[in-house]
Amino acid sequence: MADQHTEEKFSETAWQASVDLPDFEPLKDNMKTDVVIVGGGITGITAAYLLVQEGLQVALVEAGKLLNGTTGHTTAKVTAQHGLIYDEFIQHLGKTNARLYYEANKEAMAFIRETIDTHGINCDFRTEDAYLYATTPKYKKKLEKEAAAYEKLNIDGGILEELPIDISVKNALVMKDQAQFHPLRYLAPLVKTIVDKGGRIFENTTAVHVERGEEPSVITRGDARVQAKYILSCSHFPFYEGTGFYFTRMHAERSYVVAIKPKMAYPGGMYISVDQPTRSLRSANIDGEALVLVGGEGHKTGQGIDTHDHYNALQTFGEDVLGIEKQVNRWSTQDLTTLDNLPYIGHLTSQSSEQNILVATGYRKWGMTNGTAAALLLKDLVLEKENRYTSLFTPSRFYADPSLKHFLRENFDVAKHLVEGKAETSNKEMKGLAKDEGAVVRIDGKRKGAYRDKDGELHVVDTTCTHVGCEVNWNGADRTWDCPCHGSRFSYSGEVIEGPAEKPLQKEYKVKLPSEGVFPSDG
The missing domain is CATH 2.102.10.10 (Rieske [2Fe-2S] iron-sulphur domain)
Structure with missing residues (x-):
């Protein structure tokens, strides 16, 4: 009997159900290239897209199917509003670094818009305001502090007393002119560009180790190897840690999504609570059907209550706020959070023997902009160009x-x-x-x-x-x-x-x- 896990590994997401992606063969023979990228999510695909356009030979290897991991299970908010983060960054990292984080994500948003315009990509890209909201006095005060951080960093937004959607709140904080899209429809044309420009893509090819050297090699589970001038580890968790001990410097958290057809009209906007448990809302147009993605219920992986209860809680919230005509899909996802809440992007370790091994991980559930910002930074590191975000995101920081x-x-x-x-x-x-x-x-x-x-x-x-x-x-x-x-x-x-x-x-x-x-x- 076929392994049911192959058939039911995850509930199919709304994104996956509406896009047909090409299939690629596994890597069977040894090869040599300029850059080998491990991981077929938004970071790996965007980095490959950028590098082939610079004339480099690129090979991308993915352990399963392209876009079947975190990118395929995201809520796909394209925003620099990443929860209560800017006041924290000002306090712990300083105003300059807090502003740099905002600018890196703002530039990632601009790159996505520009790429969509360049290729005429039909991916339901919409400009929307993003809202954080508080339902308790404790988090009302936290939102006021975050609003003060927006003001210090010149972020376009401010405090509101109510939301456009029918949720009772103590206050809310808006960030203007953010966006949302269909992530797989956005990335599918980038995959085509990679192939058209000579890039090689291999699916069902698991990278397990690195053989270091002036031109290191990625070793796969099937004993094939890819030798390259640079290795980019863009998998969810770094497939190779070197002496970085990333497992001691990040924790994994799961969250859940229920895609519903609402009874009530959706007023627009993207919403996320700052109280716990988290509640998130955004609209989505899937094959002409107007849906709402109800997300949240985050918890550390492998810990907590029966996971079915998280879906039930989101359904109850969706029913209370919008009414549910039908549930279309439901799925869960997982992301990694670093010690200081900044992604690790850059040289795997500070050791000279690993300077041509680069890593991108720890997006804290905000992978659409952080993942794109990572690809832009990795491209510059490969091309040995100056990048003003190198020090901010370097994995060797502490x-x-x-x-x-x-x-x-x-x-x-x-x-x-x-x-x-x-x-x-x-x-x-x-x-x-x-x-x-x-x-x-x-x-x-x-x-x-x-x-x-x-x-x-x-x-x-x-x-x-x-x-x-x-x-x-x-x-x-x-x-x-x-x-x-x-x-x-x-x-x-x-x-x-x-x-x-x-x-x-x-x-x-x-x-x-x-x-x-x-x-x-x-x-």
Whole structure:
């Protein structure tokens, strides 16, 4: 039987359901090129697009299908309004760096607009105002501080007492003239340009290691290698960390989206709450149907309540605000947050032996502009051009406040889950699993993960994450095993979906339950 994970890895997103992308063959033979890019999301594709236009030979390798990761699961807001961030940046990084962050994202927005105009791309690009809103007195004060930061940084926006949409708020903060689009329809023509200009794209090609040198090589799981002058790691989590120890400097967070056809007319605008749990709204036109994407419910990967409850909460919110005529799609996504909330973009490490290995990661759920800004910076680093954002985003930076505090907190959290996971008990029995149900079970006193698929077949794995040994937990909404320590995710049959883990979970056995529901003996 085919692995159901292949068929149901994630619920198909509204973007994926409305676009047909070309297929590309896996890399089978060794090759040499100027630049090899690992990762087929917005950063990797945009970087490849930019570099082929500079006359460089480029190869892009993607572990799965292009745009099937975070970019394919985004809410696709093209904005420099990234939550409550500018007051924090002024306090911890200084006014100059806070302004630089804003300008990097504003320039990324301008690049997207320009690219759309240049190629005449039909991707439902719309200029919209973006709103943060508070529903409690505590966050009302935080929004007032953020508004003061806007004023200090000359950001076009200001405090409002109410929203254009029917949500009761204490106050709101608008950032004028932001945008939204259909991300896959935007990126598909860039993929075509890459190929037309001689770029090579390889799907189902997993990069697992780097062989360093004057011209380093990317080694793939199939033992093929790509040698290049530069390696760009644009995968969600860096596939190769060198001595950067990125897994200790970022944490993974999941969030959820429900695409609905509303009963009420949508007034325009993009909205996101600053209170927790987060609530996000934007409109989308998918094949002529007016939809609204209701998002939020963020939590650390592998931690928290039953994941189905997050979708239910978003449905309730959508019903309360707009009414729901029907639900069209639902999906979840994952992104990484760095110690100081700035992305890591630039040289992988400060070591001279790794200066031709570049990385882009840690977008904190704002990948449309941050990912584009990353591609623009990576292009200049490859071409050895000056770029005023190099120091701001360099991965080797360290701001004592808040980086040290966050480093200690995140790694204490990892240690806690490492210990608690080993001690966790389960009373769930394998023979009691219903179809399409998964759970942590005990077999001969050992912690295992079991999932009974829709055909009644059991898939049993060892729940020890292959990264640093934390115990994974079951995600019923996505049918995955998720690690609470560093965000690695595995299919129900144990295959790696997202890193930093590189190896699959150990498979214990795979059997078909008899029709009477009695589980056969282990022997």
